[in-house]
Each structure stands twice: as structure tokens, then as C-alpha cells.
Amino acid sequence: MTASILTVDDSPSIRVALKIALTNAGYSVAEAGNGAEGIEKAKASAFDLIITDLNMPVMDGLTMIEEMRRMPEQMGVPIVFLTTESDEGMKARAKAAGATGWLTKPFDPDQLVRIARKVLGR
Amino acid sequence: MSEEAIAVFQIEARENLELIEQGLLDLLERPEDRDLVDAVFRGLHTLKGSGSMFGFDALAGFTHHCETAFDRVRKGEVAATTDLVSAVLAARDHMRCLMEDPSGDHGAAGDVLLADLERAVREADGAACAVPAVVMQTWRIRFDLPANAFKNGTNPQALLAEIRDLGEALVIADTSRVPPLAQIDPTDHYLAWDVTLHSDQGRSAIEDVFIFVMDDMNLSIEALDETAAPETVVDATPVLPAEAAPVPVAPVQPAQTVANDPIDSSAAKTGQGRRERAGSGRTPRRTDGSRRRTGHRPVAPEPDRHSASSDTALRSVSEEIERLSGELRDTMMVLRMVPVATCFPASAVWSTIWPARRARSSSCRPTANAPRSTRPSSNGWPIHWSTSSATRPTTGWNRPGIASPPASRRPAAFACRRISRAARWSSPSATTAAVSIANGFAPRRRPRV
Numbered sequence: 043m044t045a046s047i048l049t050v051d052d053s054p055s056i057r058v059a060l061k062i063a064l065t066n067a068g069y070s071v072a073e074a075g076n077g078a079e080g081i082e083k084a085k086a087s088a089f090d091l092i093i094t095d096l097n098m099p100v101m102d103g104l105t106m107i108e109e110m111r112r113m114p115e116q117m118g119v120p121i122v123f124l125t126t127e128s129d130e131g132m133k134a135r136a137k138a139a140g141a142t143g144w145l146t147k148p149f150d151p152d153q154l155v156r157i158a159r160k161v162l163g164r
Numbered sequence: 165m166s167e168e169a170i171a172v173f174q175i176e177a178r179e180n181l182e183l184i185e186q187g188l189l190d191l192l193e194r195p196e197d198r199d200l201v202d203a204v205f206r207g208l209h210t211l212k213g214s215g216s217m218f219g220f221d222a223l224a225g226f227t228h229h230c231e232t233a234f235d236r237v238r239k240g241e242v243a244a245t246t247d248l249v250s251a252v253l254a255a256r257d258h259m260r261c262l263m264e265d266p267s268g269d270h271g272a273a274g275d276v277l278l279a280d281l282e283r284a285v286r287e288a289d290g291a292a293c294a295v296p297a298v299v300m301q302t303w304r305i306r307f308d309l310p311a312n313a314f315k316n317g318t319n320p321q322a323l324l325a326e327i328r329d330l331g332e333a334l335v336i337a338d339t340s341r342v343p344p345l346a347q348i349d350p351t352d353h354y355l356a357w358d359v360t361l362h363s364d365q366g367r368s369a370i371e372d373v374f375i376f377v378m379d380d381m382n383l384s385i386e387a388l389d390e391t392a393a394p395e396t397v398v399d400a401t402p403v404l405p406a407e408a409a410p411v412p413v414a415p416v417q418p419a420q421t422v423a424n425d426p427i428d429s430s431a432a433k434t435g436q437g438r439r440e441r442a443g444s445g446r447t448p449r450r451t452d453g454s455r456r457r458t459g460h461r462p463v464a465p466e467p468d469r470h471s472a473s474s475d476t477a478l479r480s481v482s483e484e485i486e487r488l489s490g491e492l493r494d495t496m497m498v499l500r501m502v503p504v505a506t507c508f509p510a511s512a513v514w515s516t517i518w519p520a521r522r523a524r525s526s527s528c529r530p531t532a533n534a535p536r537s538t539r540p541s542s543n544g545w546p547i548h549w550s551t552s553s554a555t556r557p558t559t560g561w562n563r564p565g566i567a568s569p570p571a572s573r574r575p576a577a578f579a580c581r582r583i584s585r586a587a588r589w590s591s592p593s594a595t596t597a598a599v600s601i602a603n604g605f606a607p608r609r610r611p612r613v
Contacts, residue, residue, distance in 0.1 A: 055169055059217050111315065117351060120317030142317035143376035148206075150213020161376075163322030 045162050046070040046087070050080035050094035050106065051124070060093060063151035064158065077101030081109055084116055091162055092121045093145070096132060104132075104139055111140035120161040124149075173218040177263050180211050181256060188253045195244040204252075205234045211259065223262040226274050230255050233285050241289065248284040255281060300331075300364050302388040308341075308356035310380040315351050318377055324357070326373045331363025345478050360388075 047069050049060045061071045072089070074080040078101040080094060092110070096103035103123055110116040120142040125133055133144055145157050187204040194200060208231040216224035230252050236242045255277045261270055305327065309320060327333050338356040342348070361370070370385050371378065 055172060058169060059214075063217060117315050118317055120319070137379070140312075140316050148210045148213065150209065151217050152213070160322065160326065161317065161319070163319050163325055 044068060044070045045090040045158075046072065047091045047093060047158065048072050048074060048080060048083055048089040050074045050077065050092065050098070050103065052076055052095065052098040056095070056124075060154065063154050066151070067155040067158070069158065077103055077106030077109075080106050081113075084110060084119075085113075088115070089119060091158060092119060093124065093158075094121065095124045096136060104136055107136060107139040107141050122157060122161060170218055173214055173220075174263060176214065177211060177223075178260075180207050181260055181263070183207050184211070184256050185253065188249050188256065191244050191249050192246060195246075195249070201234070201238050201244060205231065205238045208234055215263070220263060220266050222266060222270065222274075223259060226255070226262060226278070227259055229278050229281060230259075233281055236285065236289070242285055243288050245284065245288045248281075248288050251277070251281040251284040300362060301366075303359075303361040303363065303367075303370060304386040304388055305359040305361060305370060305384070306356065306386075307359075307374065307381055307383045308338075309353050309377060311352045311354075313353045313377065313381075320353070320355070320357070323373055323377075324359075327359055327361060327370070330365045330369060330373075331361055333362075334360040345481070356382075 047064055049057055049064070049071060050073075051057050051060070052075055057073045057075075061073065064071045072083055072087070074083045076098045077094070080092065081101075083089075084092065094103040094106060101109075107121055107123070110119070110121065121140065122143045122145055123136050123141050124147055125136070125144050126147050136144065142161050143157060145154060184204055184207040187200050187207065191197065191200050191204065208227055212224050212227040212231050215221075215227060233242075233248065234252065237244050237248070242248070258270065258274055258277050261268065262274075309318060313320070324333075324335055327335075336358045338358060339354075341356065342354045348354070363369075367385055367387075371383075374381065374383055
């Protein structure tokens with residue numbers, strides 16, 4: 043069965059790039075433009091993996107992760123955040139908030155798919 | 165891909181190519197500068213990745229070779245010689261052509277540049293260009309995960325699968341930290357793992373498996389004898405704390421069998437349990453007769469629950485659940501029964517069904533002067549139906565193209581015989597289920613009153 047992935051990023055081009063790479067790898071992809079929208083989408087349907095940016099308007103990725111981990115139905119859903127190499131402090135905060143892993147920018151499609159397979163186990 | 169997205173990519177790629185060029189020019193002056201090497205590698209890596217993402221496959225493919233060459237420089241395998249840097253500089257100009265004119269024919273020029281690059285790498289590498297021999301190494305890996313691993317989306321099965329991808333792995337679950345049932349928080353993680361891995365991969369590859377949880381977990385990676393195969397180290401004392409109670413492992417168990425066992429050991433199976441699954445080929449045990457009563461295949465094989473735990477309280481709960489589920493199943497079977505004898509006397513049932521059977525039987529007979537169908541039947545039974553539409557109903561067994569079974573094997577006739585027999589067995593007050601009989605279930609035989 044195809045794994046479904048929710049990508050949360052305020053940049054449409056990043057969302058498009060994520061969608062192309064993940065769709066080519068056989069995943070089903072849904073998109074959200076910020077953390078609040080991501081939570082709404084996650085409430086509406088179940089996802090196997092959530093990939094989120096951290097700096098976003100309306101609700102940032104960190105708050106979204108914290109909110110999701112408080113929702114019983116989102117407990118255990120892998121959440122991978124996008125970060126830069128210099129963001130070590132933010133990485134630690136996101137891990138403490140309940141993130142599963144991270145993907146360092148810039149990344150190529152192979153890295154993205156490899157990380158998705160790693161956390162999904164398929 | 166929209167034109168707007170491609171335009172954004174091209175702007176980004178031009179900036180990237182300029183950075184690569186600047187880095188390469190600086191490297192000609194300072195070939196030992198590791199930061200410059202890293203910066204050039206990152207630029208090539210990004211260009212390759214984004215090119216592939218935006219459909220510039222020729223650019224991505226060509227850049228991949230340069231990236232690979234520079235990866236060797238980055239790892240210190242080859243030096244950043246003038247020839248090598250010059251070859252990448254020339255390749256950088258070709259990358260720009262591939263980016264600006266992706267549909268052009270640049271194949272021949274690219275091949276020449278790649279040949280130059282390959283020669284430069286070979287010269288920089290010298291004798292070290294030979295393919296290094298694969299060295300197999302045995303590793304003892306012990307790890308446990310933080311208690312909140314499940315909550316945060318970490319899947320131990322995925323980690324174990326990644327380890328198995330590295331080589332032959334013998335995985336043993338340490339269940340000593342699993343508390344009694346009443347104290348278990350189902351969202352917490354209590355298991356630890358002891359893995360013997362025989363692989364040609366190094367320590368960094370093993371550490372990469374745990375990259376997301378390494379800061380929060382206990383991980384020990386120990387190199388064992390390089391020549392030892394996993395089978396020979398199974399007998400070795402596991403790397404476990406003295407107070408831990410590792411699950412015993414049989415010394416004769418071949419590691420390959422365990423490594424390829426699709427049933428993961430992460431469900432706290434014992435080593436013994438895994439051996440049974442992998443080696444003995446045992447079939448699921450079903451002693452409660454539920455399959456016979458229900459006529460359905462059991463949903464899942466009954467697990468060997470009792471061997472997994474010596475906890476008598478857990479065993480008692482398990483048996484109670486089993487007993488209750490058996491009663492529930494029996495109750496459901498009773499609910500499926502529709503009393504017939506109480507609604508209709510047995511003779512009435514028979515008199516209702518018998519004419520219908522006779523009518524159907526007579527309508528099934530071919531007419532004397534109607535030709536028989538010669539079409540092949542789809543189910544193997546001979547076609548007895550007349551081709552005359554006047555005598556052929558359009559539903560049921562005699563639909564066009566569907567062959568009729570012998571009358572004695574048709575469901576209605578079958579049910580009639582069963583009902584008839586049930587009526588003989590039953591007293592007027594006994595309940596007999598027409599629905600269940602029609603479904604093929606034998607009514608419980610009752611003694612005559």
C-alpha cells in the first residue's frame with residue numbers, strides 16, 4: 043500500500059520539489075502551507091509521514107510538532123523537519139518537541155527519499 | 165514543471181556555478197584548504213540534486229561524475245592536483261551549457277571532458293586507484309531506545325531492517341526490562357537489542373542507522389574478530405549487563421536463517437520462538453475446533469503465547485480471554501440460527517419447498533425438440549439447458565453461458581435434503597436453521613424425545 047506523506051512548507055516551490063521527488067518514489071503526497079493548515083490536514087486524514095519546514099507564518103513547524111504530539115492520533119507518526127547545517131540549536135528544540143528526524147538543506151531527491159524510507163521502514 | 169520554477173532553478177544554478185568556479189580557482193592556489201574542497205563539493209552536490217529535481221537530467225548525470233571525483237578529494241583519497249581542478253573547471257563550463265541549453269547535443273563534448281577528469285583522478289590517485297579489497301568484519305551492536313521512541317515516531321523494526329541491510333545479522337531481543345502487564349505503558353519502549361552483524365560496512369555506516377536517535381539512546385558498537393563468521397560468535401557471551409537476562413540462543417542456529425526471517429524479532433519474541441518459526445516449519449495450532457464449527461478460516465494463526473512469557477498472571481488472563489472469545493463465537497453462531505420449526509411445521513416447510521424443486525427440475529429438462537446448446541460451459545459442467553428461450557428462464561443456473569450443475573448438486577436441492585433430514589431429527593420444538601443449513605452447516609443433532 044502506498045504510504046501517504048504530508049509536506050508542510052510556506053514556499054510553494056519547495057512543496058512542488060518535495061511533491062515531485064516523493065511522487066516519483068511512489069508515495070502519495072498532500073501539501074499544507076503552514077503549521078495550522080498542517081494540523082487541519084492531519085486531523086482530516088491519516089498520514090504515514092509528515093515533512094515540515096520550521097520557519098513558517100501563522101504557525102511555525104516547532105509549534106506544529108508540539109501540537110501534533112499532544113494529539114493521540116498523531117502519536118507515533120514520524121515527523122521529519124527541514125533544517126540547515128547551522129541550525130543545531132533549532133534541531134535540538136525540534137527533537138525535544140517530538141520530531142523523529144531531520145533533513146538538512148540543501149538536499150537532493152535521493153536524500154529525501156532515503157530519509158523517507160528510513161523513517162517509514164519501507 | 166512550470167516555466168517559473170525552471171527560471172528560479174536556472175538563477176540558482178548560475179549562482180551555484182559561480183561559487184564552484186570561484187572555489188576551484190582558489191583551490192589552485194590553496195589545494196590543501198579543506199573548507200574550499202567542502203564548498204566545491206557542496207556546490208556540485210546541490211547542482212546535481214536540484215538539476216535532477218527540475219528535469220535537467222543531462223546536467224545531473226554529468227555533474228554526478230564531478231561530484232564523485234570531488235568526494236574522493238574530500239575524503240582525502242586523492243589530492244586536489246592542478247590537473248584535477250582544471251578538469252573540473254572545464255567541466256563546470258560544460259555544466260553551464262547543459263543548464264542553459266538542456267535540449268542541445270552535448271554528448272560528445274561531455275565524454276571528452278569526463279575522460280580528462282578520469283585521467284586526472286587516476287594520476288592524482290596513483291596506485292591507490294585500485295579497488296580496495298572488501299574486508300568483512302563482525303560487529304557486536306547493543307542498543308536500547310529512549311522510552312518515548314514510539315511516541316516520537318521511531319520504529320525499531322525499521323532500525324533492525326536497516327541493520328540487516330548492512331549484512332548478515334543475528335538479532336536478539338532483551339526483554340528483561342519489560343515490566344509486568346499491569347505496569348506497562350503501551351506507548352513506552354522497554355526492549356533492548358543485541359545484534360551480531362557480519363558486514364563489509366564500517367562503523368560509520370552502523371552509526372548512520374541510529375543517526376536520529378543517537379543522542380538519546382545507549383549504543384555500543386564493538387568490533388569482534390574480523391575473520392569470525394556470525395555463526396561462530398553466537399555462543400559468545402552477549403554484551404549485556406550482568407543483571408540483564410538475555411534470551412537464550414541455540415548455538416546451532418544458522419545466522420542466515422535468522423537474518424532473512426521476515427518475521428521481525430522486535431515484537432519481543434524469544435530466540436526460541438524465532439527458531440521454531442524459521443526452522444521447524446510448524447503449522448498454526450488450532451485446538452478449540454472453531455474452524456470446524458464456523459466453517460471459516462481462522463483470522464490469524466494462534467501465536468505461541470505461552471512460550472513468550474513465564475508470567476502466570478499473564479497466562480491466566482490470556483486463557484480467560486481465549487475462553488470468553490470462544491463463548492462469544494458460539495453465541496454468534498446461535499444468533500445466526502433462524503428457528504424454522506417453530507414458525508412452520510416441518511411438513512409445511514417440505515411442502516413449500518418440494519413443489520418449487522419439482523418445478524425447477526422440470527424446467528431444467530431439455531425439451532424434446534429443442535436443440536441442445538453446444539457452447540462450452542464455463543464451469544466444467546455440461547450444459548443441459550435448452551436453447552429455446554421459451555423454456556429457458558434468464559436467471560439462476562440457466563443464465564446464458566453458465567452451465568448447470570447436476571440437479572443433486574444445486575444449492576436449493578442440497579438445502580432441501582438437509583432440511584428434510586433436519587426435520588426428521590427435530591422435534592416440533594427444536595430449532596432448525598434454514599439459513600444455516602443452506603449455508604452448509606449441519607444442525608446439532610438432538611435425540612428424539
